[in-house]
Amino acid sequence: MTDRTYRVAIIGLGRMGSTIDDEFPDRSPPYSVAASCQASDRLHVVAGADIDAAKRAAFSQRWGVDALYEDYVEMIRQEDPDMIAVCTRGHLHAEMAARSAQEGVGLIFCEKAIACSMLEADAILNAVRESGSLFNSGVLRRFDLRYHQARDLIRQGEIGEPKAAVHYAATNLLHGHIHSIDTLSFLLGDPKVESIWGELHSIDHRIPDNRLDEDPYGIFQLTFANGVTAASVPAGNWEFEVLGDRGSIRMLGNGTGLQLRKNDAGRARVASEVPVAPVTEHSATQFCLEDLVLAHEEGRPTLGPVEIAHHLTEVCLALAESHRQEKRINLPLENRSLYIFHR
Ligand SMILES: NC(=O)c1ccc[n+]([C@@H]2O[C@H](COP(=O)([O-])OP(=O)(O)OC[C@H]3O[C@@H](n4cnc5c(N)ncnc54)[C@H](O)[C@@H]3O)[C@@H](O)[C@H]2O)c1
Structure with a gap:
């Protein structure tokens, strides 16, 4: 070194x-x-x-x-x-x-x-x-040790087998959902995304000239290759939740807290919170x-x-393509020229 x-x-x-x-x-x-x-x-x-x-x-x-x-x-x-x-x-x-x-x-x-x-x-x-x-x-968030802690707990089996994941916040595609989809992918160990359904806030399904000059707000439901599904909820404070068959992990308030819940042994459909030592905020940049x-x-x-950044950019653009075609889109995205301007 x-x-x-x-x-x-x-x-x-x-x-x-x-x-x-x-x-x-x-x-x-x-x-x-x-x-x-x-x-x-x-x-x-x-x-x-x-x-x-x-x-x-x-x-x-x-x-x-x-x-x-x-x-x-x-x-x-x-x-x-x-x-x-x-x-x-x-x-x-x-x-x-x-x-x-x-x-x-x-x-x-x-x-x-x-x-x-x-x-x-x-x-x-x-x-x-x-x-x-x-x-x-x-x-x-991929470079933030608070999210690494959540990923490691999932990887160690603390919530059992991951089944579903949720992102909470209203946001746009290439400025916001590139973060949300990247973080969901990171927490799950970066399995490939196989397909996505998406809807943009505009009810107009036309994307004239295959181009949007504003980065639109939208919601999605996607499926990873390992069978885990992920969805966005267009409200909340940039929280992330991964639900497994033995518990769940939720990143609270934009990473400021982590809640681990494990299913109770003797009681069906009840989970209890398990304390986790907090990780201090540091410079992710x-x-x-x-x-x-x-x-x-x-x-x-x-x-x-670059392969992961490329793949998750494709997922974001496929969200818009799903809106445009009014159907679920399997990756890879055929429409390579669909263009969304973003700041
Ligand atoms: N990851 C994060 O948390 C985070 C936070 C803020 C911004 N961003 C991203 O950072 C990027 C920049 O955003 P910003 O808010 O800093 O923008 P900004 O407008 O403050 O800065 C961009 C700079 O680029 C300069 N510029 C424009 N054309 C150029 C060229 N051809 N050659 C050299 N310089 C040129 C502009 O003059 C400007 O000073 C965006 O993609 C934004 O999404 C990320």
Whole structure:
């Protein structure tokens, strides 16, 4: 194990790249990529790219970084970073992540959702596979040890065999459900999704020109290859529940609590809560970025490899396709060009 420091370059010097911690003054673990790198012994931000000169100047002043670029490709070529963090809005993710891989960057963090269409997601998948780069995306619950605790309890058989899973919150597809579906998948050990039924909030089933210019709210019911079904409830505080044949686990209030319930031995249809030691909140962004470093050093896959990000993007887009066709959709999604703009 070395203690080498990795050189990070950030594309998009806005909220996630630089300033989002200002919005949560009571939250201590670093959230933005720049703040997370500053907190890390393994990561050092050496450069930033943004088309907005004011963002570049503010970034330079805040983080003491002098290597600033308008053109991210020029930044990669000049600075030769070990890691790139794509922190622009959604419609730019695929182009920038694929290009970073093609330019030879070994470690790639890409904000979620990684693409607006499966054509774009396929381009990232191909570029990252070809370059051999390691990849994680900004589905941060996957990198949060509180969710790891829930996954491990499920894996250890504490709730018996998982049968169903639920996500609670009203949210949109590529900004929100990419998180909800990723977390459900993560909690269950990332089995493949076989099929999905979905409905968007608009009752109009037409998606003109195979394109939506707004990321729509929606609900889903999906089936994993291991037979577990998962559904969304469009209300609540970003909670997740996995129900097994001997109990259930519920992540409460956006990860702030965990409730484990086990079926009572002598009483049918009754379960009792079992205390679980709480896991302290930490920086999931830092964990995610350091996972890229550790995966590289340990010669292992990352926790959120490009294949999983690609597959779960496909699930989100298939939700919209299900609405469009008014029927359940089996994966892989045939409609590769269905495009949903997201921020
Ligand atoms: N994972 C999370 O918890 C989380 C939280 C916040 C935001 N996000 C994601 O981060 C991404 C960015 O969101 P944000 O709120 O930080 O946006 P933002 O608008 O604050 O920042 C984006 C920046 O990209 C810059 N930009 C635009 N085009 C560019 C280009 N061609 N080259 C270089 N820079 C360019 C903009 O000038 C802007 O400064 C989104 O995908 C969002 O979903 C994720």
